[in-house]
Amino acid sequence: MVFSAFFTRSENTITSIRESDSFNQFLTGSSSSRQSLEELALAMAKSQNDIMKIRYIDESGMEVVRIERDRLDEPATVVAQSQLQDIAHRYFYYESIGRPADKVWFSDLDLNMEHGKVEVPYKPTLRAIMPLADQQAFKGILIINYFMQPLFDNLTNAPLYNVILADEDGEVLMHYDPDRNWSRYTGRPGLSSDLPDTDMVLQHDTYGTSTFFSRQLHLPLSQKLVLILSLNSKYLAFQEAHIKQNLKYSSGITLFITTIFGLIFAGLLNKFFVAYASQGKHINELKSLNRRIQNLLQKNRVYMEMASDGIHVLDQQGNVVALSHSFATMLGYTEQEAYQLNVRDWEAEIPPEQITKNISSFTDKPKRFETKHRRKDGSIIEVEINSKWITTDDGIFFYASSRDITERKKMEKELRKLATTDFLTQLPTRRAFFDQLSIELERSHRKKNHPVAIIMLDLDHFKSINDTYGHRTGDDVLKQVANILHDEVRKVDVAGRLGGEEFGLILTGTDEEMAIHFTNRIRTRIAAASLRVGDNIITYTISIGITEIRKDDSDIDAILERADRALYQAKTLGRNRVEIYREEQAV
Incomplete structure (x- = not known):
């Protein structure tokens, strides 16, 4: 949906x-x-x-x-x-x-x-x-x-049927005739002017007649909404014309056969008419059955289009036996081409030799999972699939409905980046830094001889820069410091902004002595950096505190407390210096 x-x-x-x-x-x-x-x-x-x-x-x-x-x-x-x-x-x-x-x-x-x-x-x-x-x-x-108009447009972009969205009072929110939208505000007729069965539609989760189908939408809203679909008049007219044309051809062929057989088998005329009458009855029964089948197919098509972006049914060898047009379009094939495919032709994540085994592990209970599909042009899309085995009179089949979630995955990735990346400095946020520190703490307990240094850095007299030159200049200083940290750390290390003018470093495979040499290099680079503001050249320094993850550390709070005390000592001793945590600082 x-x-x-x-x-x-x-x-x-x-x-x-x-x-x-x-x-x-x-x-x-x-x-x-x-x-x-x-x-x-x-x-x-x-x-x-x-x-x-x-x-x-x-x-x-x-x-x-x-x-x-x-x-x-x-x-x-x-x-x-x-x-x-x-x-x-x-x-x-x-x-x-x-x-x-x-x-x-x-x-x-x-x-x-x-x-x-x-x-x-x-x-x-x-x-x-x-x-x-x-x-x-x-x-x-x-x-x-x-x-919400783009979503409405997506709903109404359906060539075979008309769409109406109504609320629990029968007021129309969206109508295939735009003049009928938002009846509550316009005073135009509500749902009852379209459907004599409005009460049944509003009272039942699903409801259908020969002309329409409705379903209540289960959304995370207190407001109850119902979606109504009906085949549009152009499609119905086409179907009626198509049936009339078929009957015309059928009648012509029947007449031709009757004439020829009448001339050749005149002696069997009486027997022929008896057989023809029986056949005519059979033909009428077939026509009636065909109409019921067509109605069922039309209704099933509505169900399929409402239920998912792409429906496909496979036999036990993974061959396509039925599909929706949207599934073929999703993969970039025509329907005729898609009917020649096997699941191995589009599955891009599960190894080909494991696909059959994977499918056979499913049951008749619906199961949802995510995977990747390969389109006809070779591009890869990410999909969410709901699937199960179904049993019919013709055998056992694998039913699946696929939804293209490529854009959703891309958006989720972008949102994760936004949530874990500081907008100003493009360094990991405080939360992301703490999450990585928790991982390193766990890893250090599993591995022997794996020192990890934790470092806190704080700009000296940063408030005076903001007060004197403005917050935009202060932001430029923070970005300059972030660029220096990004240049200095290795790919296995982590540099993050902890808030305000405070930064943090996680140096894996680094003990306290090694960390002193490394952070002094950073301190020297920062002290040598400058920023021009009008006719003024701004310089600044940074104070740094170091500690190391210990075997008896059970959470990150104790580690951060030690690094913070070492930083405080660096500030107390004159700033622009590096200090290691020592036990006497805990007093």
Whole structure:
């Protein structure tokens, strides 16, 4: 279903903002973090052009940070503080107050509002919302508005059938006739004007007649939505004309055969008419059966298109015996070409000799997994598959529905990078650094003679640089230091920004004595660096504290505490120096 990927992506996006250093530093009142948060939000909006707004709203209901775009084809911009709004009266704000902190929930699917009024032209929107808290006290919400028109367009891009999306009251949200959209706001007729069985549609999870099929959508919304599909009039007219043409040909052929056989076998005329009458009855039965089969196929096609992006059915040797058009398109083949394929022709991750064994391990219970498919042009796509074995009168078959998740995987990778990379310095964030430190702690306990040095670095008198030259200059200093660290560390080492002007290093295979020589080289490079600001040349220094992972360390807190004490000692002894942790510093 097209909604599934949307909800997963939107939840990942808002979570990555919440976990970013930029947002957390902003919440704690860091003076230079507002610009960093705005730049992060702009980068998010640039990577997803269906984002309408990203906002942080404080505990009073006032917008504090807001980036937005007015139309899909426009770049997002930062909204001036003078234009920020009080939205404490909006339901999605006051409903967030009682919800769990850091848990994403979604608003109703409705129309965007500005200054208390529905915006015209209509902009269908849905909001991903995350309540925030500090020591169980409500601290506002993080919220992302999405343009929903692209998703609507995706739903209605179906040549064989008409699509209607309605809510639990029978009000139309989306209609194949655009003039019928949003009946609640326009006063135009609702669902009942299209379907006499509206009550049945709204009361049942699925419902169908000879002319339409409906299904209630199970989405992470309090709002209940139902999707209605009906074959469009052009397709029905084509089918009717096709059947009439077939009957015409059938009647002509029957007449021709009757005439010829009548001339040749005149003596058997009576017997012939008896047989013909019987045959005619049989033909009528076949026609009736054919109509039922056509209706069933049409309905099954609707089910298939609603259920998944690509359906395929394989025999026990992995040969294609049935497929949907969308599956052939996904792989870049025509349907005729796709029917000649074996699963080994497109499976790109499981070795060919293991495919049959892998398939045979499935049962009649649905199973979901991810793999990779090879398209006709040789390109590789990532897919999510739901599959199981099915038994029919014709035998046992492997049923699978595939969904192309290549873009979703790409987006998840980008979001992971955003969540673990400091926006300003492009170094790992505090959380990512701590995660890697936990891994190194575990590894050091498993391996003998594997020293790991942990280093904390802090710029000296950094506040005076910000106060004198401004935060933009301070940011340039931080980026310059980050570039030096990136140049100096090996690929096996980790350099991260821990917050503000503080950095951290993890040096694997390095003891304290080796770390002294290494960090003194870094300290010397930083002291020699400079930055021009107008007519002024700025120089700066850094203090460094070192410790080493010990065999009795059970968590990273003790390690960081030792490195921090060594750093404090370096500051106390005059700054611009390197100090190793010694036990007397613990006193």
